[in-house]
């Protein structure tokens with residue numbers, strides 16, 4: 001099996017890569033992992049596996065907030081493999097400036113990274129995908145429920161989530177499925193700077209009274225992407241946010 005995971009060296013994406021590796025039972029499996037900046041973190045991912053497993057992971061350094069790298073990444077995938085089985089579009093960035101301070105430049109960067117680039121990667125990789133292949137989009141519960149203070153992040157994720165529905169028809173002829181997952185608050189470096197007051201306020205609204213772990217999201221994401229009857233679905237994972 002061949003997998004492409006964007007943003008796979010940290011947080012949720014890294015947990016997905018580890019989940020994939022834990023199920024890999026062929027020396028021919030390849031997991032192409034895209035990251036943008038942190039070489040040390042990328043090397044740590046490789047070092048986490050025994051030597052004989054390490055060559056299954058192929059690191060690819062591309063800043064996926066830059067539209068000009070899309071062709072390069074697609075060209076590299078075309079050179080490396082005959083077909084892709086899974087594409088996990090995981091990268092997402094936030095912008096926490098106040099709405100009144102937004103510039104179009106900020107707006108375009110978030111939309112480009114969170115929506116435009118993932119969609120064009122799908123457009124360019126769809127005929128590279130094997131029959132019965134599967135695409136997983138990393139949305140956010142902030143794209144479903146208006147709780148985030150970041151308007152541009154929420155709207156970009158709402159667009160990405162809806163892509164899991166509008167692209168079903170486009171992908172049908174390739175035998176490729178597409179689904180999205182929508183996590184709530186997950187313990188990654190995104191949440192590190194949060195004050196205790198903010199964390200407590202959020203946890204009080206979650207029936208599980210805690211943030212989720214990247215592993216919990218990865219477990220669900222893996223099940224969604226490998227389930228052969230799931231297509232056009234959006235699956236939420238937020239511990240019961242504001243459900244009680």
Ligand SMILES: NC(=O)c1ccc[n+]([C@@H]2O[C@H](COP(=O)([O-])OP(=O)(O)OC[C@H]3O[C@@H](n4cnc5c(N)ncnc54)[C@H](OP(=O)(O)O)[C@@H]3O)[C@@H](O)[C@H]2O)c1
Nearest residue numbers: 007009010011012035036037038063064091092140186188
């Ligand atoms: N954490 C949450 O609470 C939460 C909740 C809902 C949804 N999500 C979504 O889940 C996804 C992953 O979030 P996370 O919290 O796991 O993030 P994270 O810990 O910040 O993961 C970042 C990963 O993405 C890569 N990355 C970031 N910017 C990149 C860029 N411009 N080009 C290439 N790679 C880039 C990082 O590599 P480098 O650092 O080397 O660039 C790293 O591998 C995002 O789409 C996010 O919106 C997160």
